[in-house]
Amino acid sequence: MEQSKDRAVMVVIDGVKKAGYRFPLAWERYEAQLPQCSFGELGLCCRHCLQGPCRIDPFGDGPQHGVCGATADVMVARGVARAVAAGAASHAGHAKHVAHTLLRAARGEAKDYFVKDTAKLQAVARKAGVATEDKTPEAIALEVAEKALAEFSEREAPLAWTLSTLPEQRIVIFKKLGVLPYGVDSAISEVMHRTTYGVDAEPLNILLGAVKCAIADYTACHIATDLSDILFGTPGPVSARANLGVIKRDAVNIALHGHNPLLSDIMVQVAREPELLDRARAAGASGGINLVGICCTGNEVLMRHGVPLATSSVSQETAILTGAVDAMVVDYQCVMPSLASVAECYHSKLITTMPIAKIAGAQHFQFDEASAKETARRIVEAAIEAFHRRDPARVNIPDVSYSAVAGFSAEAIVGALAQVSGEGPLKPLLDNIVSGNIAGVCLFAGCNTVKVTQDANYLAMVRELARNNVLILCTGCAAGTFARHGLMRPEATEEYAGPGLKGVLEAVGEVAGLGGPLPLVLHLGSCVDNSRAVDIAVAVAGKLGVDMDKLPVVASAPEPVTEKAVAIGTWAVALGIPTHVGVVPPIHGSRLVAGTLTAGIKELFGGYFIAESDPLKAAQALLAAIKERRRALGLAA
Amino acid sequence: MDQVYVRPERCMGCRSCEIACAVQHSRSKTLFGAIREEPLPQKRIFVEAAEKIRMPVFCRHCDDAPCLAACITGCLYRDEKGFVRRKIERCIGCWSCIMACPFGVIIRDRRKRTAVKCDRCHELDVPACVAACPTRALVLVDVDALPKEKRRQVVLREAEGA
Numbered sequence: 001m002e003q004s005k006d007r008a009v010m011v012v013i014d015g016v017k018k019a020g021y022r023f024p025l026a027w028e029r030y031e032a033q034l035p036q037c038s039f040g041e042l043g044l045c046c047r048h049c050l051q052g053p054c055r056i057d058p059f060g061d062g063p064q065h066g067v068c069g070a071t072a073d074v075m076v077a078r079g080v081a082r083a084v085a086a087g088a089a090s091h092a093g094h095a096k097h098v099a100h101t102l103l104r105a106a107r108g109e110a111k112d113y114f115v116k117d118t119a120k121l122q123a124v125a126r127k128a129g130v131a132t133e134d135k136t137p138e139a140i141a142l143e144v145a146e147k148a149l150a151e152f153s154e155r156e157a158p159l160a161w162t163l164s165t166l167p168e169q170r171i172v173i174f175k176k177l178g179v180l181p182y183g184v185d186s187a188i189s190e191v192m193h194r195t196t197y198g199v200d201a202e203p204l205n206i207l208l209g210a211v212k213c214a215i216a217d218y219t220a221c222h223i224a225t226d227l228s229d230i231l232f233g234t235p236g237p238v239s240a241r242a243n244l245g246v247i248k249r250d251a252v253n254i255a256l257h258g259h260n261p262l263l264s265d266i267m268v269q270v271a272r273e274p275e276l277l278d279r280a281r282a283a284g285a286s287g288g289i290n291l292v293g294i295c296c297t298g299n300e301v302l303m304r305h306g307v308p309l310a311t312s313s314v315s316q317e318t319a320i321l322t323g324a325v326d327a328m329v330v331d332y333q334c335v336m337p338s339l340a341s342v343a344e345c346y347h348s349k350l351i352t353t354m355p356i357a358k359i360a361g362a363q364h365f366q367f368d369e370a371s372a373k374e375t376a377r378r379i380v381e382a383a384i385e386a387f388h389r390r391d392p393a394r395v396n397i398p399d400v401s402y403s404a405v406a407g408f409s410a411e412a413i414v415g416a417l418a419q420v421s422g423e424g425p426l427k428p429l430l431d432n433i434v435s436g437n438i439a440g441v442c443l444f445a446g447c448n449t450v451k452v453t454q455d456a457n458y459l460a461m462v463r464e465l466a467r468n469n470v471l472i473l474c475t476g477c478a479a480g481t482f483a484r485h486g487l488m489r490p491e492a493t494e495e496y497a498g499p500g501l502k503g504v505l506e507a508v509g510e511v512a513g514l515g516g517p518l519p520l521v522l523h524l525g526s527c528v529d530n531s532r533a534v535d536i537a538v539a540v541a542g543k544l545g546v547d548m549d550k551l552p553v554v555a556s557a558p559e560p561v562t563e564k565a566v567a568i569g570t571w572a573v574a575l576g577i578p579t580h581v582g583v584v585p586p587i588h589g590s591r592l593v594a595g596t597l598t599a600g601i602k603e604l605f606g607g608y609f610i611a612e613s614d615p616l617k618a619a620q621a622l623l624a625a626i627k628e629r630r631r632a633l634g635l636a637a
Numbered sequence: 638m639d640q641v642y643v644r645p646e647r648c649m650g651c652r653s654c655e656i657a658c659a660v661q662h663s664r665s666k667t668l669f670g671a672i673r674e675e676p677l678p679q680k681r682i683f684v685e686a687a688e689k690i691r692m693p694v695f696c697r698h699c700d701d702a703p704c705l706a707a708c709i710t711g712c713l714y715r716d717e718k719g720f721v722r723r724k725i726e727r728c729i730g731c732w733s734c735i736m737a738c739p740f741g742v743i744i745r746d747r748r749k750r751t752a753v754k755c756d757r758c759h760e761l762d763v764p765a766c767v768a769a770c771p772t773r774a775l776v777l778v779d780v781d782a783l784p785k786e787k788r789r790q791v792v793l794r795e796a797e798g799a
Contacts, residue, residue, distance in 0.1 A: 037771070
């Protein structure tokens with residue numbers, strides 16, 4: 001199988017091969033793993049106690065129960081729940097980190113951080129139930145941060161961020177099914193408890209526990225996005241370039257990789273300091289300091305500062321293979337440990353920054369909010385030092401990059417629409433959905449995986465959906481894919497959008513002063529930012545006076561990898577959204593669980609999973625789901 | 638002649654060979670299809686363990702095959718590649734083959750009351766069990782080349798000892 005549909009990625013891989021270097025990348029490591037264990041593929045193994053590992057024979061000859069008596073249904077359900085918990089823990093960690101920083105900033109303990117977006121602060125304070133009259137931004141921020149942190153521990157009431165961001169009808173359903181979390185960390189911990197030895201053995205009850213945890217994950221994601229916007233600004237449309245061609249031969253290249261804006265945003269500020277720029281030029285880098293993004297840290301600095309995006313998750317190693325990345329600075333999540341050994345083959349410095357995410361072979365610069373800029377400066381200095389050792393003969397930067405318009409936060413989208421109509425910002429969107437110019441909305445989210453030729457599923461699906469007038473939103477490495485392939489350009493709208501969609505994107509782009517249509521896909525942010533799409537959907541549902549499971553809105557993770565994606569997918573389904581998954585998840589060892597997640601759950605929440613590895617069939621399934629909902633709303637399908 | 642050779646010291650007991658065998662003998666030939674079939678396909682290879690050893694046990698396709706000798710209906714036969722296979726329509730379920738097999742690797746079909754045994758994946762170059770083994774505990778070896786290789790190992794060991 002071809003590794004990637006991304007020409008730049010292939011140029012780099014071929015270049016390395018031709019040069020005769022032999023170190024395995026993710027794709028070769030995957031090959032080496034084949035065949036992968038079928039028990040694992042089906043979700044039929046359990047290591048939750050020391051009497052295991054236990055396995056269940058899917059063909060019925062061998063054991064049908066674990067030592068404790070757990071059936072295939074129980075094992076598979078437990079596996080799903082634990083994946084959701086791990087995903088939620090990741091988002092919770094991210095969100096708490098931002099909340100602590102906001103708290104320290106408000107207290108004056110982190111001088112490099114301050115409330116950048118007071119309008120967002122006001123809006124978030126309202127949602128969180130924090131009074132704002134006669135208070136300084138710092139005082140409000142302090143209370144908002146405290147309120148946010150209080151969402152994580154065990155409480156006696158549901159969470160403010162859950163209740164205030166979702167429609168009332170949803171909350172009623174959640175209450176009825178007992179899936180309204182009373183604390184983010186508490187919900188994660190509850191899943192670990194109920195899936196441990198000898199606790200919950202009712203597979204459907206375990207799945208409801210997973211849904212509860214997923215709603216906690218949604219809440220954590222929303223907190224992370226809100227507080228990041230307060231500290232670093234709510235994104236608005238910004239132009240940048242994307243793909244490996246953004247790495248510059250004549251500059252000190254620093255790649256920012258991982259997920260959190262806390263350090264990366266400071267890196268952007270520091271890399272513009274004249275003194276450091278002078279030092280870079282003195283070292284021979286006439287182009288100065290060039291920051292590039294990878295993965296979702298890349299999205300964070302792309303949407304707020306127009307920092308170019310180099311590449312995405314599965315191809316993260318290829319950035320170093322260009323031979324021109326002087327330092328790769330990582331925080332956490334989706335950072336492959338293999339980067340250390342790839343960097344070792346070049347002059348590139350791999351720099352870890354978080355106390356919970358070190359990598360053997362990397363250099364660690366401990367990051368502390370109290371001294372953020374100092375750390376950032378030391379990192380830039382280390383990169384300049386590494387630049388001295390760059391071997392120009394080994395530099396192989398593919399001449400591939402596309403322009404991209406990114407940064408369509410919910411506020412930015414509503415802002416653009418507001419200029420179209422004086423009768424409320426959502427009116428043009430609603431009118432066009434009603435008229436059928438926009439058939440529906442699809443949110444692309446998730447990762448890139450070795451199990452699919454990188455980007456292949458995204459590209460096939462987005463063309464099919466856009467052709468059928470589906471408005472495309474995206475986050476995370478889905479956004480990375482579309483940016484790297486030039487689909488965040490107005491030109492892509494001209495090329496791929498169906499006539500109805502094209503008309504709308506042209507009209508809005510014109511009025512919003514973009515000098516052309518809106519891009520074919522709208523970049524909502526990093527993968528923690530999926531709640532931005534929910535905000536838009538909730539607003540539309542509110543305007544229509546229906547619950548979210550009535551909207552012609554679907555989601556797709558065509559190339560998912562992480563447990564975070566499992567958590568996000570699960571809450572998308574709980575919010576009533578048909579959600580496609582393009583890689584077979586480990587659920588098919590249980591007919592009950594697979595059937596529940598892909599069908600039965602629809603009766604409870606309205607949403608359901610569509611597991612389909614063929615991208616064109618998946619697109620058809622999503623279009624069918626959109627049509628079904630349009631018909632139910634009495635709209636022409 | 639190629640034989641499936643077991644290296645018990647490498648066997649992790651993961652049963653990947655068993656699953657691959659059942660999948661290969663299913664209608665769909667895919668994992669996700671096979672687990673949904675009615676009737677479920679049956680494996681012909683068996684991971685067994687005793688003391689600290691675990692290893693897959695399966696048909697050796699013996700040159701002087703006791704099962705073949707015991708089969709009274711002519712169901713079992715030796716094909717052109719030398720594999721002992723079934724003409725399933727001739728099986729009457731007398732189980733003589735099961736009793737005769739010294740390895741215990743012939744079993745009953747759950748439904749059809751016929752004998753089930755390894756066909757060495759005669760249509761494949763590499764049997765499914767061998768292809769599925771993650772540690773290469775199962776390998777395909779040329780029986781005529783094996784003694785030579787073993788003799789070479791003896792010499793190597795001598796050389797290391799010296």
